[in-house]
Amino acid sequence: MHGSVHKVQSMTVDQTLQRLKAAEVRRVAITELRTDDALQPRDIRLVPYAERTRTEGRSEDHIGTMLLALRASAEVQLEPLLLAEIDGSLFVVDGHHRLKAYQRAQRETIPARVMPMKHHMAVMVSQLVNCEGRSLEMHQEQRRESAWQYLAHVTQRGARGLPAGESMRTIAARFGIPTHVTISNMLRRLPTVSPQDFTTEAHNPGTGFPQWRHVRGPRTAHWKEMAEKMTPEQLHTRDLEKLKVKIGALLGKADPKVAHEALADLWKEATDDVRLAEEQAFREETAEAFADF
DSSP: OOOHHHHHHHHHHHHHHHHHHOOOOOEEEGGGEEEEEOOOOOGGGOOOOHHHHHHHHHHHHHHHHHHHHHHHHHOOOOOOOEEEETTTEEEEEHHHHHHHHHHTTTTTEEEEEEEEOOOHHHHHHHHTTTTTSSSOOHHHHHHHHHHHHHHHTTTTTTTTTTTOOOOOHHHHHTTTTSSSHHHHHHHHHHHGOOOOOOOOOBOOTTTTOOOOHHHOOOOOOGHHHHHHHHHHHHHHHHHHHHHHHHHHHHHHHHHHHHHHHHHHHHHHHHHHHHHHHHHHHHHHHHHHHOOOO
């Protein structure tokens, strides 16, 4: 077993994934399976607040569809899960939604492909496989994070170039990122990133490397200094973005009609206050003017 694990670790992420996909399908008891947030790149915290409700809803719908199929017949089986055997335990690296469907259908065993590997390799395999053609696509922010962590891995955090056969365009296509410019920006930033400059909460739970959303944006430790250097227009844009995030979080949880009426009432109240303030200022100015007569 140890020799097998060592051989796996000498392979690339791609080679490990392909070998896992080619492994023989076997029945595994659900009670044997374990999950780990580090092996689940579909981190809902990466999704903008305004889109979280829809994203979680799509996940539930996806599980529900598979559950209907499983309940229709005991003979129905879903695509085999991909499992990493890590130190004797079986961890899900692909198939978290399928596992939930099997659990809700009260199945005792599931079909799976298994391969021994170290934890850090399982993390990278999960990042890669979840961005492939899926019936439930990852959110764009989740895809960017997976691409960022993959780049950090294959370039040794910016210490070397891309592996042979890889390019910015092929990586962008693999992770479903619309333009290779994003990959170019990531490669340019990698050598400048020092994990100790970021809080623990800003690190990817699987790799321990800072998440892309924190790297590409202003770091908390330097925010005050950066804000002091901003122009009024930049500060306005920053405040506007922060407010939109907060409003988006609330709107995502509210009934659309209620949200529309609430925004309309707030706008009317705000404009009424401005109008009254302007009328008051006009009365005061005209009163001062007529006082001279």
